[in-house]
Amino acid sequence: MSEDQKKDTPEQADFRAYCRDWLSKHETKTPSSRLPQSAIEIMHTDQMEYLREWQYEAYQAGLVGCDYPVEEGGAGRKDCQLIANQEMQAANKPFLPNILGLGMAAPTIHFHGKQGVKENLLPRLFSCEDVWCQGFSEPGAGSDLANVQTFAEKKGDKWVINGHKVWTSLAHFADWMILLLRTDKSEKYDGLSYFVVPIKSELGKSVEVRPLIKITGETGFNEVFFENLEVTEDYLLEDLGKGWQVAQTTLLHERGAGPMVTPSSGGATSGGSGNQEGLSVGGAYSLINLAKASPRNGRTAADDPVMRDKIMEMIIRQEGSKQGARRARVEGLCDHPMRIPLQSKLVMSEIRQDCGALAMEIEGAASTLYINDENAPVGGEWPLAYMNSYGVTIAAGTSEIQRNILGERVLGMAKSK
Amino acid sequence: MTQPKNFAFGEDEKMLRDTARKFLEDNLPTDKLHKLVASNPDLYREPESIWDRDLWQQIVELGWTTVIVPEENGGMGMSLVALTALVEESGRAALPSPFLVTANSSLVLRECSAAAGGRLLEEIAGGKTASLAITPKTGSWTHDDCDVALEGGTLNGTAWFVQEARKVDSFIVKAESSKGIALYEVPAQATGVEIVPDTIVDLTRDQAHINFNQVKVSSDQLLAEAGEGSAALSRAEPGLLTLVAADMCGAAEWQLQTTVEYARVREQFNRQIGFFQAIKHPLVNVMIMVDHAKSLTYNAACAYDTEPEHAEKFARMAKSRASDVAAYASNRSIQFHGGIGFTWECFVHLYTKRQKHNQILYGDASYQRAKLADILMGPMAA
Numbered sequence: 001m002s003e004d005q006k007k008d009t010p011e012q013a014d015f016r017a018y019c020r021d022w023l024s025k026h027e028t029k030t031p032s033s034r035l036p037q038s039a040i041e042i043m044h045t046d047q048m049e050y051l052r053e054w055q056y057e058a059y060q061a062g063l064v065g066c067d068y069p070v071e072e073g074g075a076g077r078k079d080c081q082l083i084a085n086q087e088m089q090a091a092n093k094p095f096l097p098n099i100l101g102l103g104m105a106a107p108t109i110h111f112h113g114k115q116g117v118k119e120n121l122l123p124r125l126f127s128c129e130d131v132w133c134q135g136f137s138e139p140g141a142g143s144d145l146a147n148v149q150t151f152a153e154k155k156g157d158k159w160v161i162n163g164h165k166v167w168t169s170l171a172h173f174a175d176w177m178i179l180l181l182r183t184d185k186s187e188k189y190d191g192l193s194y195f196v197v198p199i200k201s202e203l204g205k206s207v208e209v210r211p212l213i214k215i216t217g218e219t220g221f222n223e224v225f226f227e228n229l230e231v232t233e234d235y236l237l238e239d240l241g242k243g244w245q246v247a248q249t250t251l252l253h254e255r256g257a258g259p260m261v262t263p264s265s266g267g268a269t270s271g272g273s274g275n276q277e278g279l280s281v282g283g284a285y286s287l288i289n290l291a292k293a294s295p296r297n298g299r300t301a302a303d304d305p306v307m308r309d310k311i312m313e314m315i316i317r318q319e320g321s322k323q324g325a326r327r328a329r330v331e332g333l334c335d336h337p338m339r340i341p342l343q344s345k346l347v348m349s350e351i352r353q354d355c356g357a358l359a360m361e362i363e364g365a366a367s368t369l370y371i372n373d374e375n376a377p378v379g380g381e382w383p384l385a386y387m388n389s390y391g392v393t394i395a396a397g398t399s400e401i402q403r404n405i406l407g408e409r410v411l412g413m414a415k416s417k
Numbered sequence: 418m419t420q421p422k423n424f425a426f427g428e429d430e431k432m433l434r435d436t437a438r439k440f441l442e443d444n445l446p447t448d449k450l451h452k453l454v455a456s457n458p459d460l461y462r463e464p465e466s467i468w469d470r471d472l473w474q475q476i477v478e479l480g481w482t483t484v485i486v487p488e489e490n491g492g493m494g495m496s497l498v499a500l501t502a503l504v505e506e507s508g509r510a511a512l513p514s515p516f517l518v519t520a521n522s523s524l525v526l527r528e529c530s531a532a533a534g535g536r537l538l539e540e541i542a543g544g545k546t547a548s549l550a551i552t553p554k555t556g557s558w559t560h561d562d563c564d565v566a567l568e569g570g571t572l573n574g575t576a577w578f579v580q581e582a583r584k585v586d587s588f589i590v591k592a593e594s595s596k597g598i599a600l601y602e603v604p605a606q607a608t609g610v611e612i613v614p615d616t617i618v619d620l621t622r623d624q625a626h627i628n629f630n631q632v633k634v635s636s637d638q639l640l641a642e643a644g645e646g647s648a649a650l651s652r653a654e655p656g657l658l659t660l661v662a663a664d665m666c667g668a669a670e671w672q673l674q675t676t677v678e679y680a681r682v683r684e685q686f687n688r689q690i691g692f693f694q695a696i697k698h699p700l701v702n703v704m705i706m707v708d709h710a711k712s713l714t715y716n717a718a719c720a721y722d723t724e725p726e727h728a729e730k731f732a733r734m735a736k737s738r739a740s741d742v743a744a745y746a747s748n749r750s751i752q753f754h755g756g757i758g759f760t761w762e763c764f765v766h767l768y769t770k771r772q773k774h775n776q777i778l779y780g781d782a783s784y785q786r787a788k789l790a791d792i793l794m795g796p797m798a799a
Contacts, residue, residue: 285793309790312787324709324712327711339708406704
């Protein structure tokens with residue numbers, strides 16, 4: 001038995017057997033072009049279509065959204081998404097592309113949306129027939145998120161939206177957006193409201209999406225402009241002025257600390273499948289083989305005691321994070337219920353970043369070689385992964401904001417605001 | 418074999434831990450500890466061994482020393498996870514006692530096949546205390562390195578860095594003969610045993626080197642035959658590393674909470690100093706490291722109980738990370754207490770000194786990583 005399998009509930013055990021069986025029969029097609037390292041770097045339609053088809057199949061099989069109620073497009077299961085995730089990851093399937101929908105929009109709509117909105121929108125979100133994006137940050141509202149100025153004004157029975165969102169991943173494919181905006185300019189927090197709004201159907205009319213180019217050279221995030229976009233009040237979540245509270249549900253899930261487990265199928269990409277056996281861009285353990293394959297000072301990096309020490313430190317941090325997630329579920333070993341969950345995003349993103357930096361150090365001179373260079377180790381994926389890691393340490397509340405939250409909410413030190 | 422998801426930390430373990438925490442909070446609050454061990458700040462003080470024997474008697478009566486003694490030897494036969502939780506609490510209280518060394522001795526004895534091993538475990542279950550005398554002067558943690566010779570039933574030489582030497586009844590002595598490493602029990606009062614106290618930094622412990630001058634040992638003191646001692650120590654080693662890591666996790670949590678509390682009351686520039694991110698963020702970093710170290714420590718304890726093939730790997734991870742957090746938490750705890758943190762009367766130095774001692778015991782962080790690399794990467798090319 002695997003570690004995960006131990007102590008499954010009867011429902012989990014049956015479901016795990018089902019997932020394993022389905023996955024063993026499911027054939028993953030070969031993508032026609034290189035896949036990016038994660039969903040937020042999807043640039044091209046062919047990449048999206050390939051991944052969309054995979055999510056659709058996984059949803060039809062019941063592996064995506066299974067903990068949600070049946071009327072919302074789920075399967076009404078209890079604590080089974082985690083099982084599906086473990087099995088999809090073990091089967092080394094591609095990642096699910098609708099990551100902002102699954103991870104943020106779905107739990108927010110589930111907890112705060114009107115029944116009709118849930119029933120109309122969630123099934124198409126899980127199946128990836130609709131792609132979702134998140135409209136939170138603005139040019140003047142980054143770490144100070146509550147400073148958003150995008151404004152909705154009531155005109156008749158419609159809300160008319162004007163404003164400018166930025167760093168909006170997947171907006172270029174998105175059908176829908178979760179949108180934090182302002183309905184009252186006199187109150188900072190209580191003047192915020194939370195809508196879901198159509199994007200794709202309004203392109204060329206009241207919505208414009210302009211791509212931004214990342215430091216890697218990839219696209220994937222965008223600016224979004226609203227000019228008199230009209231929606232009905234059906235698409236308002238909770239009451240007017242409750243946007244900040246609703247946004248906490250989104251943020252909690254975005255940071256891996258919410259009650260709904262985000263469907264996730266791991267990360268098999270074409271990255272690193274190049275010419276070197278056994279090498280791939282992965283977690284800290286993948287640095288061992290990289291070190292064995294990387295020349296250093298007449299030997300290999302694996303024979304350099306300093307590099308060995310650094311690799312072990314990386315592995316220990318990663319294992320500590322993994323065991324922390326395990327301990328967070330053991331009530332008797334946690335003095336504060338949110339202490340470990342609120343660390344999740346911060347720790348994961350910084351480990352990923354430091355892992356990328358260490359991988360480049362291990363590669364040495366060859367780490368100067370980038371994607372598309374035939375001599376680049378692991379296809380140049382490590383320099384790309386290192387640079388992309390800043391997306392994660394900055395997005396969803398920077399590491400600095402995460403440390404404020406932990407210092408204030410968990411340790412009780414004086415608030416910065 | 419595989420580990421249970423909850424580290425096998427169930428209701429019994431929780432009750433034991435909660436009782437221990439309450440007991441130490443009631444009976445050894447930090448101000449009392451400070452009065453007990455820090456009464457003499459003299460730089461040139463004589464080596465001391467200060468502890469509360471009455472408190473220790475109560476701990477023995479609570480059964481802490483019987484937790485991992487097997488049931489057939491009169492103990493509770495519980496898991497290392499249960500003991501880890503107790504050691505974590507004793508670290509949080511910086512308890513001066515022979516608890517950790519006696520627990521370590523029990524772990525080694527459980528790996529000894531000779532009859533005297535079972536007898537000594539029974540005596541430990543009955544309240545006897547013991548410590549390991551296994552380290553040579555070089556401080557090497559390699560089990561084959563030894564400064565005590567065994568010849569013709571007689572021990573000669575010196576064991577170094579023996580923990581709590583003046584608190585315990587007996588020593589488990591590592592001795593080298595022509596047939597390899599053996600382990601013997603030697604009572605502290607035995608003829609020819611000379612305990613030479615070391616002057617040490619840590620105020621919550623005592624340490625000594627022990628001279629063995631023509632010390633006679635007989636078969637009823639034999640714990641592991643010559644040639645079998647190193648293997649017994651190797652099997653117990655993941656347990657020893659895990660327990661020291663647990664002590665550091667408990668102490669680091671105290672350092673974190675104490676420093677956070679100070680950052681919440683101390684005001685400068687008309688604000689609590691915890692407002693400033695130069696204070697707030699490093700304390701969050703301490704918390705994250707404590708949490709990783711603690712999670713790794715329970716994982717290591719659970720592996721020792723249920724997954725012996727991975728025990729060493731996980732124990733080295735735990736000891737490495739716990740040593741790192743011990744160093745960092747100590748550093749920040751003094752610095753963030755400012756001028757008062759640099760004084761003898763402030764409590765934080767007690768923990769900083771205990772942590773420094775813990776970091777070194779059985780190998781520091783980088784030593785553990787080097788050993789871990791040998792496991793995960795294979796040995797280095799010559």
